[in-house]
Amino acid sequence: MRVMLDQLRRAGLGPIHDKLQDGRRLDFEDGIRLYQTPDLTAVGFLANLVRERRSGARTYYVRNLHVNYTNICNKLCKFCSFYTPPSNPDGRGYVLSPEEAAARVAQYGGEPIREIHMVAGINPKLPYDYYLDLLRAVKAKRPDAQIKAFTMIELAQIARVARRPLGEILPELKAAGLAACPGGGAEVFSDRVHEELFRAKLDNEGWFEVARAVHAAGIPSNATLLYGHIETQEEKVRHLLHIRDLQDETGGFMCFVPLAFDPSRTELAHLAGTTGYANLREIAIARLLLDNFPHVKAFWIMITPAVAQMALWYGADDLDGTVNHYEITHALGTESHRQVLSTPELLDLITEAGREPVERDALYNVMEVPVGVRGKG
Amino acid sequence: MGSADNGLAGIEEKIVASERLSFADGVRLFREANPLQLSAWANLVRRRLHPDDLVTYVIGRNINYTNVCWVQCKFCSFYRLPGAEGGYVLPQEEIFRKIEEVLALGGTEILIQGGLNPALKIDYFEGLFRAIRARFPIHIHGLSPAEIIYLAKISDLSERDCLLRLQAAGLASIPGAGAEMLVDEVREQIAPYKDSAAAWLNLMRTAHQLGIPSTVTMMYGSVETVEQRVEHLVRVRELQDETRGFTAFIPWSFQPEGTHLPIVKRASGFDYLRTVAVSRLMLDNIPNIQASWLTQGPKIGQIALQYGVNDMGSTVIEENVVTAKGAVFMIPLDEIERLIRDAGLRPARRNTRYQLLPS
Numbered sequence: 160m161r162v163m164l165d166q167l168r169r170a171g172l173g174p175i176h177d178k179l180q181d182g183r184r185l186d187f188e189d190g191i192r193l194y195q196t197p198d199l200t201a202v203g204f205l206a207n208l209v210r211e212r213r214s215g216a217r218t219y220y221v222r223n224l225h226v227n228y229t230n231i232c233n234k235l236c237k238f239c240s241f242y243t244p245p246s247n248p249d250g251r252g253y254v255l256s257p258e259e260a261a262a263r264v265a266q267y268g269g270e271p272i273r274e275i276h277m278v279a280g281i282n283p284k285l286p287y288d289y290y291l292d293l294l295r296a297v298k299a300k301r302p303d304a305q306i307k308a309f310t311m312i313e314l315a316q317i318a319r320v321a322r323r324p325l326g327e328i329l330p331e332l333k334a335a336g337l338a339a340c341p342g343g344g345a346e347v348f349s350d351r352v353h354e355e356l357f358r359a360k361l362d363n364e365g366w367f368e369v370a371r372a373v374h375a376a377g378i379p380s381n382a383t384l385l386y387g388h389i390e391t392q393e394e395k396v397r398h399l400l401h402i403r404d405l406q407d408e409t410g411g412f413m414c415f416v417p418l419a420f421d422p423s424r425t426e427l428a429h430l431a432g433t434t435g436y437a438n439l440r441e442i443a444i445a446r447l448l449l450d451n452f453p454h455v456k457a458f459w460i461m462i463t464p465a466v467a468q469m470a471l472w473y474g475a476d477d478l479d480g481t482v483n484h485y486e487i488t489h490a491l492g493t494e495s496h497r498q499v500l501s502t503p504e505l506l507d508l509i510t511e512a513g514r515e516p517v518e519r520d521a522l523y524n525v526m527e528v529p530v531g532v533r534g535k536g
Numbered sequence: 537m538g539s540a541d542n543g544l545a546g547i548e549e550k551i552v553a554s555e556r557l558s559f560a561d562g563v564r565l566f567r568e569a570n571p572l573q574l575s576a577w578a579n580l581v582r583r584r585l586h587p588d589d590l591v592t593y594v595i596g597r598n599i600n601y602t603n604v605c606w607v608q609c610k611f612c613s614f615y616r617l618p619g620a621e622g623g624y625v626l627p628q629e630e631i632f633r634k635i636e637e638v639l640a641l642g643g644t645e646i647l648i649q650g651g652l653n654p655a656l657k658i659d660y661f662e663g664l665f666r667a668i669r670a671r672f673p674i675h676i677h678g679l680s681p682a683e684i685i686y687l688a689k690i691s692d693l694s695e696r697d698c699l700l701r702l703q704a705a706g707l708a709s710i711p712g713a714g715a716e717m718l719v720d721e722v723r724e725q726i727a728p729y730k731d732s733a734a735a736w737l738n739l740m741r742t743a744h745q746l747g748i749p750s751t752v753t754m755m756y757g758s759v760e761t762v763e764q765r766v767e768h769l770v771r772v773r774e775l776q777d778e779t780r781g782f783t784a785f786i787p788w789s790f791q792p793e794g795t796h797l798p799i800v801k802r803a804s805g806f807d808y809l810r811t812v813a814v815s816r817l818m819l820d821n822i823p824n825i826q827a828s829w830l831t832q833g834p835k836i837g838q839i840a841l842q843y844g845v846n847d848m849g850s851t852v853i854e855e856n857v858v859t860a861k862g863a864v865f866m867i868p869l870d871e872i873e874r875l876i877r878d879a880g881l882r883p884a885r886r887n888t889r890y891q892l893l894p895s
Contacts, residue, residue, distance in 0.1 A: 160545075160548075161545075161552065162548060162551070162576045162577055162580050163572070163573070163576045165580075166576050166579065166580075196880075197879065197880020197881070198880070199842050199879070200572060200576055200579060200842050203572055204576070207572060434834070434838055434874075434875055434878045434879075435834070435835030435836060435837075435838045435839040436838055436839065436878055436879050437878070439839065463805075463833070463835055463836075464804075464805075465804060465805025465806070465808075465833070465835065465836050466805065466836065466839070468804055468805060468806050469805060469806060469809065469836075469839065472570065472572055507801075508804065508806075511804055511807070512806050513570060
């Protein structure tokens, strides 16, 4: 402790440590200081205080699978290598029919999947009924699993093609099987970045409006931050504080997920990829600023299993996931990204790091752990 | 591994007071310390030894002069038995070409290593080193202890005489490869035909006494226990007390792919970082801890800068022993510098003797 306290003082983080001890909320200046200090260990120590206060040694994981129902998208975001525009110039475009999506899910019939994660492009040809049919078909195949689907961007699109307000259609989506929303598409809440990288996408205020409606309909969601492109530290801190304000208002967010941008094969391929330092720092700062979020996730597909394991000491209490099928980063093609971890491998990462694995469902209900799947103690 | 007060305050006091840690302390650090504690303590020691926040690297390349080897280490997928298909000895012209390439990149070091090839005796190495030194201003860092012990044997020389002749021909320093675990119970399982721990250490002792410095490695993550890792560290520390000849310690993880050991699990990033940190804390008499980009990749390699690492090793890499197993990370110079700066530290070029060079 003594050495760590010295290190906090050297890094100028003593006042932030005091605030955390007193349960006071961090502000914009604190956020900037946390980004600027080179002392990653001190930032991690502070984040770990908050993490352990909330979750102790518990580390949540979920057995899930991903279904990306279409890659056709009219948003043309510069950071994305997954989409094909609606004209489908390269012939790579696809749409899964509800039956095809259900068949994908059925492939995992024997596995104890708790969560089905469905996100995709903004495909203007898909009618409202498609989305309802998609939910119903998937839910019919796996009634025991919860569907976490549709970013705020997709929900805005669904309301547009339904020609009805979100408040009306959300209960219908819920009745068809929608249990939670993943929170993607937030990117960075900055008009500058929005204009530069994803101008066709729902604007920042629009994202908030959709999130409000989702939470008001009793559907919890996550929230994200896409970092590692052209955003500034100030923009990231403002992003986090915006989300904190919204959480104060709705209480509907479950988990925050910092998403590391991988520039390869995108229009921003000239940028360097995120560093291990950046990966841990984003998780730690999110944990520190978002004092009203129950969970912060390390998404190992984007930051490598090794960094995600370390993140369990830098603020993360959720290791996602036992992913069976995830195409969006796969399209990015980064060779070092492994796409699948088995449940024993995931449990091993958690227990080796001195943390306690806890299986959850999409809504963070704790599952009874079946005998025989625990990693070494 | 609880986070706040987990009973390690006594060890922390020793670290703060620059007191030597015991074998038992090392074992407790492995078993009980959490990563943030290890990071804070290793940072303290790194800053004490390197107060300028410099992180060094050397521009060099590996030259694997032969892959012929009879030792058959179970963790190696590089070797070919004498007479077997695919065995090679590099012609001198090819070695010269590789040296010209590294000099053109501003390099200062070649790491010459190979297998234990019964066809290559002392005159081969004397001829090679003299020919290199006559042509190129390059530091020859080469021949691991196993190679030198074997060379002395087949050339009918004492180890001391063999080293003297190599030194006279141009050998300037020795890589600490093949240390694996300096614990015979482990060596018998993973490399039964390799020299004993004592033989490895003796060779290094003789080299250091002749003024030939070396590095020292540790290959962890195979069949050893935590106690055996600490035993390795303590044996290295004891020899260093005697000779002061080790310039750097380089822990790296056993790579299970393509080897003959029944181990499938690759040691994790967590295990690497704690091993690096405990090494930094135990080896109070070795100035530098070198990262192993090759086995850890750039992300964990960078995070290691918060776990006691102050040196990034060699930047131009041709490491067949590792590439044959498919685990390789080649990182260009500007990327190394970016990663060091991103970590809030200052990159600096060095030579093989760890003297700073103008960049």
